[in-house]
Amino acid sequence: MKSITIGFSKPKNMIFPIFSWLIRLIGKTPYSHTYIRWQTSVGPSICYQAAHTTIHFLSDRCFEEQIEEIESFNFSITDEQYGKLLKYCLENCGVKYGLIEVFGVLAAQVFNLKKNPFARGQNEQFCAELVLRIVDEIDGAKPPFDPDLVTLKTLHDYVVKKYETGNL
Numbered sequence: 001m002k003s004i005t006i007g008f009s010k011p012k013n014m015i016f017p018i019f020s021w022l023i024r025l026i027g028k029t030p031y032s033h034t035y036i037r038w039q040t041s042v043g044p045s046i047c048y049q050a051a052h053t054t055i056h057f058l059s060d061r062c063f064e065e066q067i068e069e070i071e072s073f074n075f076s077i078t079d080e081q082y083g084k085l086l087k088y089c090l091e092n093c094g095v096k097y098g099l100i101e102v103f104g105v106l107a108a109q110v111f112n113l114k115k116n117p118f119a120r121g122q123n124e125q126f127c128a129e130l131v132l133r134i135v136d137e138i139d140g141a142k143p144p145f146d147p148d149l150v151t152l153k154t155l156h157d158y159v160v161k162k163y164e165t166g167n168l
Helices: 018-027 060-066 079-092 099-110 127-139 152-165
Strands: 002-011 033-039 045-051 054-059 067-077
Touching: 002 018, 002 079, 002 152, 018 152, 033 067, 033 127, 033 152, 045 060, 045 127, 054 060, 060 067, 067 079, 067 152, 079 127, 127 152
Parallel strands: none
Antiparallel strands: 002 033, 002 067, 033 045, 045 054
């Protein structure tokens, strides 16, 4: 068994985090970002996230310097699920951050659209979409909503439900 953490955060020590402020204001949440983190076999933990311009890994030191954790949820996963997690992460590391998709989520909410008009699927992903796709990959259960339309609040509620049932 392995342990992973799904966290919700905001930037730390940024001079002018306007994008974070807007996400928190529009989403009515205290967080503007989500990630997955786990302990490596060589000691330090590692964070996997979609931020800035790409999907990437972040070291412990950089995580502590850049991220203020607001809330996190720990899950136990099997070795098979851990293998799926690593495979997904390695296959998607370096994929572009889906900034335009974030605007598509907002447009879909404002205009009550059923699809994200700027969806790029797995070719570009924003943080909530990435974490939802990873959870889907790990547990094999399709979420009850479209990853291209997921908001941080929707993802948070989904993760809380999974945490409360111990089902990941």
